[in-house]
Amino acid sequence: GAVVSQHPSWVICKSGTSVKIECRSLDFQATTMFWYRQFPKQSLMLMATSNEGSKATYEQGVEKDKFLINHASLTLSTLTVTSAHPEDSSFYICSARDPVTSVSYEQYFGPGTRLTVT
Amino acid sequence: QKEVEQNSGPLSVPEGAIASLNCTYSDRGSQSFFWYRQYSGKSPELIMSIYSNGDKEDGRFTAQLNKASQYVSLLIRDSQPSDSATYLCAVKRIGGSYIPTFGRGTSLIVHP
Numbered sequence: 375g376a377v378v379s380q381h382p383s384w385v386i387c388k389s390g391t392s393v394k395i396e397c398r399s400l401d402f403q404a405t406t407m408f409w410y411r412q413f414p415k416q417s418l419m420l421m422a423t424s425n426e427g428s429k430a431t432y433e434q435g436v437e438k439d440k441f442l443i444n445h446a447s448l449t450l451s452t453l454t455v456t457s458a459h460p461e462d463s464s465f466y467i468c469s470a471r472d473p474v475t476s477v478s479y480e481q482y483f484g485p486g487t488r489l490t491v492t
Numbered sequence: 493q494k495e496v497e498q499n500s501g502p503l504s505v506p507e508g509a510i511a512s513l514n515c516t517y518s519d520r521g522s523q524s525f526f527w528y529r530q531y532s533g534k535s536p537e538l539i540m541s542i543y544s545n546g547d548k549e550d551g552r553f554t555a556q557l558n559k560a561s562q563y564v565s566l567l568i569r570d571s572q573p574s575d576s577a578t579y580l581c582a583v584k585r586i587g588g589s590y591i592p593t594f595g596r597g598t599s600l601i602v603h604p
Contacts, residue, residue: 408591417596418536418580467535480526481582481592486535 376402376472380484387458387491395453395487397424397468403448404470408481409441412465424451424468458491465489495519496583498595505602511568513598515581518562524584525557525564526592531577540566571602 377400387393397407407424422443423431430443442454455462465488469481497516505511513527524543528536542548542555542564554567564583568575578599582592 418594420591423591465533465535480538480541482538483528483535488533 376470376482378404378468378470378482378484380468380487382487383485384488385490387489389459389491390457392454392456393458393489395455395466395468395489397451397453397470397484399449399470399472402470402472404451405448405473407445407451407468407470409443409451409453410467410469412467412486414465418467421453426451455489458489460491463489463491495593496581496595498579498581498598500596501599502601503598505571505600507571507573507602507604509571509602511571511575511600511602513566513568513579513581513600514563515565515583515595516563517581517583517593519583519585520559520562522559522562522583522585524592525555526582526584527553527555527564527566528580528582528594529577530580530597536580568600571600573602573604576600576602 379398381396405426409421410418411421412418420433421436424443424445426445432438445451465486467486469483471481495518527540529539530536540555542557545557548555552569556565578597580597581595584592
């Protein structure tokens with residue numbers, strides 16, 4: 375299957391600072407990537423769809439000014455959590471679909487980034 | 493009514509037994525169905541996909557789809573402690589975006 379990486383795998387930051395998370399498709403080009411958030415023992419929550427070369431599409435209730443998404447190339451999408459607060463502490467996971475092989479819409483997930491805001 | 497429903501569990505089975513995980517969905521137009529496994533603290537991993545009614549086998553895993561009854565299940569034969577994880581069902585509807593809808597997942601515990 376397609377390989378998706380994320381960096382960093384974990385990060386601790388102070389309240390009020392910003393954190394950038396990178397998501398890369400390693401062996402395919404992804405015109406679209408997805409960002410999820412998952413709190414402990416909760417289900418995946420889709421935050422936004424990242425589109426290469428255009429603005430991201432945010433799900434209802436997700437603050438676009440707080441969670442900045444940039445998809446500047448076919449293999450890289452970034453999520454920046456601005457002015458982070460403790461309630462933003464969560465597991466952030468990106469996923470991508472390989473348009474060449476995923477004819478049936480499988481998504482492949484990155485390993486996730488655990489964010490802790492102190 | 494939730495679009496994709498799963499029993500949160502935990503489902504506890506002894507090692508070597510068959511674990512049966514179920515998922516129901518509300519949209520009759522759904523076309524693609526996926527099972528993901530998520531270990532604690534890790535991201536989901538795709539283990540099975542199924543698109544047609546009937547059974548699809550891959551090693552110890554069998555996915556079963558019944559579109560008339562709107563359910564999809566995952567059977568794990570010869571369950572091992574390493575199978576202990578949360579299993580997420582995902583359903584893709586016809587048309588619209590290609591973002592599947594995820595269930596909340598079923599926690600499976602395989603005890604020695």
